[in-house]
Amino acid sequence: MNAHDTHLHSRTDDGIAPGETLLHVDNISLSFGGVKAITDVSFDILKGEVRAIIGPNGAGKTSMLNVINGFYHPQEGTITFRGEERRRMRPYQAASSGISRTFQNVALFHGMTTLDNIMAGRTLKMNKNFFWQMWRYGPALDEEIQHREVVEEIIDFLEIEAIRKEPVGTLPYGLQKRVELGRALAAEPDLLLLDEPMAGMNLEEKEDMSRFIIDVNQQYGTTIALIEHDMGVVMDLADRVMVLDYGKKIGDGLPHEVQSNQDVIDAYLGVAH
Amino acid sequence: MAHSGNTSTNGAASTFPQYLKLNANRFANRPAYRHKDFGIWQTWNWAEVHDEIRACSMGLKALGVKPGQKVAIIGQNRPRLYWTFCAAQAIGAVPVPVYADSVAEEMSYVLEHAEVTAAVCQNQEQVDKVLSIKDELKKLKLMVYDEPRGLRDYDLKFLHSIDSVQKMGREEFEKNGEAEWVSGYEKLKGDDLAVMLYTSGTTGRPKGVMLSFDNLVKSSANANNFDSLDETEEIIAYLPLAWVGDHVFSYAQSFIAGYCVCCPESPETADDDRREIAPTYFFAPPRVFETLLTAITVRMEDAGNTKQKMFKYFMEHARRVGEPILNGESVGMWDRILYGLGEFLVYGPLKNRMGMTKMKVGYTAGEAIGPEIFRFYRSLGLNLKQLYGQTEAAVYISAQPDGQIRADTVGTPSPDVEIEIAESGEVMYRSPGVFVGYYKNDEATKDTKTKDGWVHTGDAGFIDNEGHLRIIDRAKDVGKLTDGSLFAPKYIENKLKFFPNVKEAVAFGDKRDKCCVFLNIDLTSVGNWAERNNVSYASYQELTQHPEVIKMMGEHVREVNEDLSTEEMMAGSQIHRFLVLHKELDPDDGEMTRTMKVRRSFIDERYGELVEALYDGSTEKFIETEVVFEDGRKGSISATVAIQDAPLFAPQSMKEAAE
Numbered sequence: 001m002n003a004h005d006t007h008l009h010s011r012t013d014d015g016i017a018p019g020e021t022l023l024h025v026d027n028i029s030l031s032f033g034g035v036k037a038i039t040d041v042s043f044d045i046l047k048g049e050v051r052a053i054i055g056p057n058g059a060g061k062t063s064m065l066n067v068i069n070g071f072y073h074p075q076e077g078t079i080t081f082r083g084e085e086r087r088r089m090r091p092y093q094a095a096s097s098g099i100s101r102t103f104q105n106v107a108l109f110h111g112m113t114t115l116d117n118i119m120a121g122r123t124l125k126m127n128k129n130f131f132w133q134m135w136r137y138g139p140a141l142d143e144e145i146q147h148r149e150v151v152e153e154i155i156d157f158l159e160i161e162a163i164r165k166e167p168v169g170t171l172p173y174g175l176q177k178r179v180e181l182g183r184a185l186a187a188e189p190d191l192l193l194l195d196e197p198m199a200g201m202n203l204e205e206k207e208d209m210s211r212f213i214i215d216v217n218q219q220y221g222t223t224i225a226l227i228e229h230d231m232g233v234v235m236d237l238a239d240r241v242m243v244l245d246y247g248k249k250i251g252d253g254l255p256h257e258v259q260s261n262q263d264v265i266d267a268y269l270g271v272a273h
Numbered sequence: 274m275a276h277s278g279n280t281s282t283n284g285a286a287s288t289f290p291q292y293l294k295l296n297a298n299r300f301a302n303r304p305a306y307r308h309k310d311f312g313i314w315q316t317w318n319w320a321e322v323h324d325e326i327r328a329c330s331m332g333l334k335a336l337g338v339k340p341g342q343k344v345a346i347i348g349q350n351r352p353r354l355y356w357t358f359c360a361a362q363a364i365g366a367v368p369v370p371v372y373a374d375s376v377a378e379e380m381s382y383v384l385e386h387a388e389v390t391a392a393v394c395q396n397q398e399q400v401d402k403v404l405s406i407k408d409e410l411k412k413l414k415l416m417v418y419d420e421p422r423g424l425r426d427y428d429l430k431f432l433h434s435i436d437s438v439q440k441m442g443r444e445e446f447e448k449n450g451e452a453e454w455v456s457g458y459e460k461l462k463g464d465d466l467a468v469m470l471y472t473s474g475t476t477g478r479p480k481g482v483m484l485s486f487d488n489l490v491k492s493s494a495n496a497n498n499f500d501s502l503d504e505t506e507e508i509i510a511y512l513p514l515a516w517v518g519d520h521v522f523s524y525a526q527s528f529i530a531g532y533c534v535c536c537p538e539s540p541e542t543a544d545d546d547r548r549e550i551a552p553t554y555f556f557a558p559p560r561v562f563e564t565l566l567t568a569i570t571v572r573m574e575d576a577g578n579t580k581q582k583m584f585k586y587f588m589e590h591a592r593r594v595g596e597p598i599l600n601g602e603s604v605g606m607w608d609r610i611l612y613g614l615g616e617f618l619v620y621g622p623l624k625n626r627m628g629m630t631k632m633k634v635g636y637t638a639g640e641a642i643g644p645e646i647f648r649f650y651r652s653l654g655l656n657l658k659q660l661y662g663q664t665e666a667a668v669y670i671s672a673q674p675d676g677q678i679r680a681d682t683v684g685t686p687s688p689d690v691e692i693e694i695a696e697s698g699e700v701m702y703r704s705p706g707v708f709v710g711y712y713k714n715d716e717a718t719k720d721t722k723t724k725d726g727w728v729h730t731g732d733a734g735f736i737d738n739e740g741h742l743r744i745i746d747r748a749k750d751v752g753k754l755t756d757g758s759l760f761a762p763k764y765i766e767n768k769l770k771f772f773p774n775v776k777e778a779v780a781f782g783d784k785r786d787k788c789c790v791f792l793n794i795d796l797t798s799v800g801n802w803a804e805r806n807n808v809s810y811a812s813y814q815e816l817t818q819h820p821e822v823i824k825m826m827g828e829h830v831r832e833v834n835e836d837l838s839t840e841e842m843m844a845g846s847q848i849h850r851f852l853v854l855h856k857e858l859d860p861d862d863g864e865m866t867r868t869m870k871v872r873r874s875f876i877d878e879r880y881g882e883l884v885e886a887l888y889d890g891s892t893e894k895f896i897e898t899e900v901v902f903e904d905g906r907k908g909s910i911s912a913t914v915a916i917q918d919a920p921l922f923a924p925q926s927m928k929e930a931a932e
Binding site (some may be wrong): 152162211 | 309310311313422423425538539542545
């Protein structure tokens with residue numbers, strides 16, 4: 001009757017069971033001219049986990065996300081995603097590889113509504129060509145309706161019904177962050193990269209966002225890698241934590257292990273190098 | 274009484290499960306519930322609702338819910354939560370709706386006091402709250418939730434989703450049919466307990482008001498007849514489930530008339546959703562109407578010149594002829610044509626914007642509404658009325674009949690309701706809607722309800738010349754002048770505060786020989802007036818003592834006195850003398866509460882000299898007052914405050930009686 005089937009899901013069965021390695025990074029080094037952003041870092045992300053990357057400012061966390069999603073190509077080392085070694089990619093290849101992300105400073109289309117922004121996340125999944133789109137009625141409309149259903153499900157999931165038709169430029173920051181998460185989810189990613197999802201939020205907004213991240217992880221089984229400075233959040237959310245400092249990996253493991261690691265404490269509190 | 278006598282409650286049906294069955298037959302294909310979900314209005318007709326409720330009810334029964342047990346319902350307005358009301362009632366259990374936004378500790382008192390054995394929660398938030406207090410709730414054996422999000426990993430034996438409960442119920446139905454279920458609710462009688470509603474408890478602990486099926490069914494049937502509500506109505510359910518108003522408007526009246534209840538997507542979208550639905554029957558506290566009007570005023574100020582002019586012109590016209598047209602009085606042809614044009618250009622679009630295009634009747638209640646605001650909506654052609662009600666009365670005590678609408682009354686007694694004013698001035702009533710009693714609190718029941726069924730409202734009021742009830746104040750605030758006439762401070766203060774120039778007023782008079790008032794000017798509106806009239810002033814203090822300002826205030830006081838003189842009960846408490854305070858009453862100085870209510874006794878003490886001066890006949894008084902600045906520093910301000918006599922009027926009711 002009014003049953004609403006779930007349309008949103010991770011890519012079905014890619015042959016990787018939860019708990020197996022989804023992404024593997026081996027001995028990566030990345031430099032911009034003489035500046036070494038990342039030096040010889042290896043780590044892995046398992047399917048279905050929440051993996052946190054932490055470290056002081058300038059440690060190379062965002063560069064690491066950019067390497068993972070294919071925006072930067074490292075000079076040395078290899079990345080293996082879903083069992084395939086990564087080669088240099090064009091942006092659209094990177095976008096359709098099953099990795100989506102949000103940005104540290106919100107990068108939405110400010111003049112567009114929440115709905116349209118999230119719809120934009122579905123672009124790569126729309127197959128009808130320009131001429132059908134121009135005609136609008138018929139196949140293009142059918143397709144749009146299907147995608148709208150998915151988008152509505154995301155809106156319901158993130159509880160942003162009230163701002164569905166508001167231009168995102170007018171929204172408070174916490175909500176913009178939520179819309180950005182929605183757009184990333186619209187691509188139905190296997191791996192979701194969140195760059196400081198809680199930066200600049202108040203306590204209540206942080207609690208909400210944490211709840212959404214857990215729910216995404218549990219309900220859709222989406223693997224999540226996140227950068228975050230709020231240690232309380234990281235300790236609560238993450239299954240495993242990797243710590244970077246000056247482009248090098250100085251710690252990796254379960255949250256409480258990392259917390260008691262002397263190198264990590266030094267990096268955060270600061271000692272003479 | 275014009276409306277009494279017609280309490281048709283549709284033959285045999287006297288409980289909600291019976292009405293459900295009746296509706297599933299007579300209105301099978303009519304919409305019963307709508308819920309906006311995933312951006313689309315989902316609709317269920319009465320036949321579908323019947324099946325859904327049956328499944329839910331049989332499921333609950335299979336899970337061990339027994340007659341007489343209490344079922345807590347916690348959440349926002351969702352169709353499935355409304356259905357659980359009926360599902361529980363069909364088993365003979367009693368639903369107890371709980372305010373969804375109350376914190377766990379508040380909830381724990383109600384759930385424990387009501388001895389609930391099952392709790393139906395909307396979502397994870399509510400489930401978590403109940404789980405956090407579960408240890409205290411010894412009798413709680415079953416929990417059910419509506420929205421599964423986040424609850425997938427809760428591995429608890431006593432926790433079920435409504436879906437799984439309904440599945441259980443459907444299996445049961447397929448196996449054994451509905452005969453047993455039907456015979457279960459056919460046994461229910463009209464005087465059986467239907468629902469328990471906890472009063473919000475602003476004073477002391479919440480009390481559980483027990484209402485029977487008869488209370489709700491009769492009160493609701495009367496209300497439906499009073500406003501000729503039938504199955505074609507659409508309403509939007511957006512007020513808390515635990516509040517008697519919502520229970521009667523969105524559940525009881527809907528089941529009896531068979532009209533459609535629409536649940537918004539979320540509380541934040543209620544305004545947009547109302548615009549889409551355009552309810553035909555609408556209830557809101559005055560605050561909602563104020564907010565809507567402010568939003569419109571602000572938008573109009575941003576509009577272009579032509580639009581503004583058009584708006585002003587037609588609103589002025591509506592103010593003149595809108596209400597007479599609505600009341601069916603005779604209005605000239607040309608005015609009617611102009612009003613029609615205004616409807617097309619201004620009123621129609623405005624009503625559309627507010628989601629009131631199809632509104633047949635609307636109610637406001639809870640507190641006094643400003644006459645300007647009230648008149649604004651009425652002049653647009655909206656049939657907005659006032660009613661007076663209580664949880665203990667299953668809402669309706671009095672309501673305004675069509676065509677007899679005044680901003681300052683709450684109408685004539687509702688059908689089948691008798692109203693009497695006690696010696697003390699307290700309003701008392703007796704009606705079929707009068708509650709059974711407070712749950713496990715016989716003492717409070719005895720204090721509130723007399724042996725022969727009269728209920729103390731706790732409000733002081735009187736019946737005016739036209740037979741309309743007027744509420745003046747909480748009974749405990751009402752005093753007497755030394756000559757014995759009634760003194761209701763809030764009533765006088767409200768009359769003064771309805772003038773935009775008066776921000777606050779404090780009336781004195783209890784146990785004194787006459788009534789006198791302090792006034793606070795409204796700086797925005799008086800300042801605006803000063804600017805237009807070239808009155809220059811250097812400070813708030815100076816403006817308050819400007820002769821023109823005092824004259825203006827005197828004029829307002831005169832108008833209030835003239836108004837009071839027409840009311841038999843109040844004529845004695847006309848304002849003899851007044852002064853305009855040199856400083857604004859401020860919660861920072863302790864003169865008001867944080868919710869902006871005047872703290873009478875404190876002011877009496879702090880401005881003792883001024884109060885004295887009001888009564889000793891002096892024409893001015895020097896006063897020095899300590900004030901707290903926003904940064905916490907203390908200072909003092911001093912002023913010489915002028916005190917004026919106000920013109921008095923002979924009581925007019927005597928004259929009218931003579932005519």
